[in-house]
Amino acid sequence: MHELLCELRNLSWFDATKPVYPCDLSQAGQDSAALRRALRCNGDGQLTLHSFLRGGAALRGGGPVLSALWDTDHMVARNKSGADDWPSELAPMSDWSRWCAEHSRAGLRLPWGAVRTTQDPSLSDRAEALHQTQAARPFHNAALVALARGAGMAAGLPGPGLWTGSRVFALMAEAESLARRFARMQAARPDRMPRPAVTAAQMTVWLANEEGRKGRNGDVYRAAADELAIAAPNLLHWVSRANRARRGPQRFDVSLFLPLAGPERQHLTPSDLAAHAIVAGALATLLKAVFDTSPRTQLQAVGNNGPALALEDQVDRLAANVALMRCVTGGYFPAENIQDLRLGQAIALHLLRDRMETDNRSAGLAFRDFDGRSLRVQAHPRRFGRGLAELRRDAVPIAWPQEACHPAAHLTAVS
DSSP, X not given: OHHHHHXXXXXXXXXXXXXXXXXXXXXXXXXXHHHHHTOSBOTTSXXXXXXXXXXXXXXXXXXXXXXXXXXXXXXXXXSSSOOSXXXXXXXXXXXXXXXXXXXXXXXXXXXXXXXOOSSOOOHHHHHHHHHTSOTTHHHHHHHHHHHHTTOOBOTTXXXXXXXXXXXHHHHHHHHHHHHHHHHHHHHTOTXXXXXXXXXXXXHHHHHTTOSOOOSTTHHHHHHHHHHHHHHOHHHHHHHHHHHHHHHOSOSSSXXXXXXXXXXXXXXXXXXXXXXXXXXXXXXXXXXXXXXXXXXXXXXXXXXXXXXXXXXXXXXXXXXXXXXXXXXXXXXXXXXHHHHHHHHHHHHHXXXXXXXXXXXXXXXXXXXXXXXXXXEEEEEEOOSSSOOEEEEEETTEEEOOGGGSSOOOOSOOOOO
16 A cells, blocks of 8 residues: 555645545544544645545545444345335334335344454455445445434424434435436436546557547546656556456556456446445435434444444445445546535435425434535425525535526526
8 A cells, every 4th residue: 555655646646735525633633643644645745545445525533444334234034026116204114124125135133143254354345245235225224223222313303203214214215216317317428437447448558559549538548648657657567467467468568457356256347336326425414414413322333232333424434435345346436436425415405405395394404514514404484385495514505406506597588
């Protein structure tokens, strides 16, 4: 990691000293070592290890730390294939528990049902496991555990009877459905960012100075390839050597072809994880907003002997872990994770706004977004019809995500 970091520091792309994510230095105190670990860049403006494996979210206390909710994720038996239609938000929780088992294989288990391996799996093992994981399952499991442990709803929500576990799961089911639809739309866009494997192949051709260098992003590939060859030659050498070791003799001296995984993992396709980050962003936002995540509220992960978790922090880490594993298999860029998590967050905000305006009651929700900023949804009742909900970031009113762009004019002046 140190040698790789030294190579990356030579790239001009990391010359900027402004952090990509806000850093929470509250845990650093006066300890200079802890302070350095909490910074994205050192005093010389160089990239630090804190920037590696972030997963697209600003995490309290830094990262990369795997979420305990990820470690305690599990599957339960189901009697039939996944259910498409979910119960209503007025249905009893028994119906929702049954639906979760059928849809995502999430469910409650006895405290002694947790089985931990003797050795922590590698990132590659975890990434492979994610390909076999239903996108919503870790979040369904987290919500079920929270409800079973008596976690309350957010203090700003209306009185008992309206915001129940069933409503939470109804919102999660609708958010997952919308997230999957948006993922399919993104995959079908003609201007979609090429996959990392395609980019690596294009840059290999550029470095070989062969034909076929024209294309939609030809100039970008050429600039990136030239930068790598000049500033990070060791990085190119390591990747090429790994390719030769796994694939045998190569046609190109510099070979950046992906994936570098062994034959046992080359069946993993990027399409398996197309919706995972958007689903994670949406469901994580709902859990942070709806459950009481105040500092005094703790959640016991597994039975009475499990670790006490700060729910908001662990949910953020769970979403970041999902995003990170998409990068590990070489199917997605970090920039896509950043975008998809925030798209999921926008979906969740849209659903929360709709429910709170439909209720037409005074209500308020406060939580941190994936950039570490404070968000607050405040609903105001009206004398008739729907209420009005407003969104604030760090106490400043902002437009709702779906209204951020200026709408088209309804009237046009005609001479």
